[in-house]
Amino acid sequence: MCAVRALTKTYPAQRGRRGVPASPEVRATDDVTLDIRRGEIFGLLGPNGAGKSTLVRQLTGLMRPDSGSVEILGHDIVRHPERAARILAYLGQESSALDELTVSLAAETTGRLRGLDVRRARAERDAVLDELGLTGLAARPIKKLSGGQRRLACFAAALVGERPLLVLDEPTTGMDPVARRAVWSAVDRRRAEHGATVLLVTHNVIEAETVLDRVAVLDRGRVIACDTPSGLKEKVAGEVRVDLVWRESAPLNVPEVAALRDRVVESGRRWTLRLAPEEARAVVATVTGGAAFAALDDFTLATPSLEDVYLALGGAARQGLVRA
Amino acid sequence: MVRTPAAASVPDGTTVPAGATASNDPSEGELRDVSVVPADALGGAAPAAGGQRVAGPAELGPRARLWPSLVAVYRAQLSRARVARIPLLFVATFQSVGIMILMRGVVDGGGEARAVVAGSAVLVVAFVALNLLAQYFGQLRASGGLDHYATLPVPPAAVVLGAAGAYASFTVPGTVVTAVFGCLLFGLPVTHLWVLVAVIPLAGAALAGLGAALGLLAPRPEFATLLGQLGMSAALLLGVLPPERMPQVVRLARDLLPSTYGVEAFARTFGERPDWGLVLGDLAVCAAVGVISLAVATWAYRRAAVR
Numbered sequence: 001m002c003a004v005r006a007l008t009k010t011y012p013a014q015r016g017r018r019g020v021p022a023s024p025e026v027r028a029t030d031d032v033t034l035d036i037r038r039g040e041i042f043g044l045l046g047p048n049g050a051g052k053s054t055l056v057r058q059l060t061g062l063m064r065p066d067s068g069s070v071e072i073l074g075h076d077i078v079r080h081p082e083r084a085a086r087i088l089a090y091l092g093q094e095s096s097a098l099d100e101l102t103v104s105l106a107a108e109t110t111g112r113l114r115g116l117d118v119r120r121a122r123a124e125r126d127a128v129l130d131e132l133g134l135t136g137l138a139a140r141p142i143k144k145l146s147g148g149q150r151r152l153a154c155f156a157a158a159l160v161g162e163r164p165l166l167v168l169d170e171p172t173t174g175m176d177p178v179a180r181r182a183v184w185s186a187v188d189r190r191r192a193e194h195g196a197t198v199l200l201v202t203h204n205v206i207e208a209e210t211v212l213d214r215v216a217v218l219d220r221g222r223v224i225a226c227d228t229p230s231g232l233k234e235k236v237a238g239e240v241r242v243d244l245v246w247r248e249s250a251p252l253n254v255p256e257v258a259a260l261r262d263r264v265v266e267s268g269r270r271w272t273l274r275l276a277p278e279e280a281r282a283v284v285a286t287v288t289g290g291a292a293f294a295a296l297d298d299f300t301l302a303t304p305s306l307e308d309v310y311l312a313l314g315g316a317a318r319q320g321l322v323r324a
Numbered sequence: 325m326v327r328t329p330a331a332a333s334v335p336d337g338t339t340v341p342a343g344a345t346a347s348n349d350p351s352e353g354e355l356r357d358v359s360v361v362p363a364d365a366l367g368g369a370a371p372a373a374g375g376q377r378v379a380g381p382a383e384l385g386p387r388a389r390l391w392p393s394l395v396a397v398y399r400a401q402l403s404r405a406r407v408a409r410i411p412l413l414f415v416a417t418f419q420s421v422g423i424m425i426l427m428r429g430v431v432d433g434g435g436e437a438r439a440v441v442a443g444s445a446v447l448v449v450a451f452v453a454l455n456l457l458a459q460y461f462g463q464l465r466a467s468g469g470l471d472h473y474a475t476l477p478v479p480p481a482a483v484v485l486g487a488a489g490a491y492a493s494f495t496v497p498g499t500v501v502t503a504v505f506g507c508l509l510f511g512l513p514v515t516h517l518w519v520l521v522a523v524i525p526l527a528g529a530a531l532a533g534l535g536a537a538l539g540l541l542a543p544r545p546e547f548a549t550l551l552g553q554l555g556m557s558a559a560l561l562l563g564v565l566p567p568e569r570m571p572q573v574v575r576l577a578r579d580l581l582p583s584t585y586g587v588e589a590f591a592r593t594f595g596e597r598p599d600w601g602l603v604l605g606d607l608a609v610c611a612a613v614g615v616i617s618l619a620v621a622t623w624a625y626r627r628a629a630v631r
Binding site: 064081083087088092094100101106108115118 | 381385386392399403404463464467468470472473474475476482629630
C-alpha cells in the first residue's frame, strides 16, 4: 500500500538572529523505512519533535525528501508529489484555511476541491456531518467552535470525497470522549466498507494501544521499533511500572526508599519506576508499610505501556508522550 | 532429481506476483516465507516483495477541474467576508471618504477634483485587494494553512484566482459608495460611473494579483503585512494626490504603480467628452498587469505549497 525506503530529510543549520539563537543542522527524518499494508491502521508514535509530522509531510507530497523513496499504491510520490492529493486525504494540525468558513461550507468546499460535483459534494457533506454528529453545528463558523469541535469539523472535511488512504496528524487533540468515539467509528466504517488504510500520527500512548494495528516508534527522526502494540510490549514484558506519589516529598530517611532514588524518573511529587515483578512487589510492600506509608499519597502498579517501550528502546524524551 | 520443500515452493512463489492483481496480504506473507530459496529463484519474486506490483499503479482519484474549483474557492472566500471582513470594508470606505473630505478644502474642482475622487475610489480596491490579500496569504502560508489546499487535487490557479476574485468583489460596495459620495461632494457628473464595472475587476485583478504574489513570496508573514501596507500607502499617496503637483521622480514612481492606470481611466470619464481610447488603453495596462501578477502569484503558490 505504502512503501517508504531510506527516507532522509535534513533541515539546514540556522544562523542566529536577534532574539533567535542559532540552531545546528537537524536530521528530521533519518533513513526511515516502513511498509504500510492495505486496510490497517498504522501509527507513528513519538514525542513532540521526533519527526512525525516531517515524515508525514513527505508522505503526503508536501515536502521533498533529500533522499529515499515513497511509493503509495504504486505511485512514486517523491517524483510526482501532486499525485498524493488524488490518493489520500490529509488532516494536518492546522485549520487556518478553514477557520472562517462554516462547518458545512468547509466540508462542501473540500469535497468540491476533491473533484466532486456540487450534488455529490453536498450529499457527502450531509452524510459525514450526520455521521459525526455535527449537523447541529453545520451553520457555525469553525473559528467559533471549541478546540475539539473544530478538530472534528476539520476531520469531517477530510472525509468528504472518498480516499483509499487517510493521513491523520493527531486527529483527536482536544476532543472529548464522545468526539473521539465518533472519529474512531468513522475510521472503522471506512476500513470495513472500503478497505481504507489509515496512517495516524499520535503522541498519545493509550490511543496508540487501543486503535492501532501496527505502530512505528519514532525518536529523533529514526524508527526505533515497528510492530503491533502487543508485540512491542512483549519487549518489556519482564517489567512492571510502579508510580508513587508522595504527599509532600519522598521520605529519604527510610533506607529502602533512599535506595530507589537513582532508579526513578521524578516529576514533581511523582516517582516512576520500571522494575522486575518481584522487585516491584518488594517496593510496594515497603511503601505501604511502616514510615514510608505516612508520606505516601497514592501508588499504582501497572503492566508496561508503549511509553515504557519507548523508554526501554532508548527514547530520549522523558516526558514527551501523553497518557490520556 | 530431488525436490526439497524449499525448491517445491518456488513455483508458488514465482506465480503469485503474476497473478496478484492487488495488494493482498496473504500472498505477501507467502512470499516472505519463501525467503529460504536460492537467490536465483528469488529473482522472480523479488519485485513483488519490493512492493512493485505487476498489476501496476492504482487508479488515481479525480482531479478537480479549474472552473468548478475556482468557483468553490471563490464562494468559500466570499463567505469569509461575513465572518471576518465586514469591519475592514467599513474601514476601507471611511478612509477614502475621509480623505476626500480633507481634500475638499485643498482642491477646488476641475482636473484635481477628478483625480481625488478617482484616486479615493481605487484606494478602496488597493486596501482590500492588495493589502488584505497580501496579509491573508502571508498568514496562510506561515501557519501551514496552504497544506490544506496543497493536499487537494486542485489547480493552483483556482486557489489564487478564487481568492483574488473574492477579494476584488469585497471592494465593490466600498468603491461604489466612495465614487458616488465623491461625485456629490465635488459636483462631478455621475453619468459615466458605469465604467466602474470595468475599473473594479481590472484594477482588482492587478492589485489582487500583486497582493497575492507579495503574500506568497514574503519569507515571513510580517513582511507580507508590511509589503501590503506599503503598497496601499503608495496607492494612497501617488493615486489620490493630483499628479500635476508632483516632482518628476515621484511621477515616475506613480507611472510604475498599477493602480495609477485604474485611477487615470476612471478620472478621464468625468470629463465632458471622455477620450475612450485612452480609457481603454489605461484599462488594458491594468489587465496586462493583472495577468502577469496573477501568473506570478500562481507560481509563488506552487512554490510555497511544496517545500
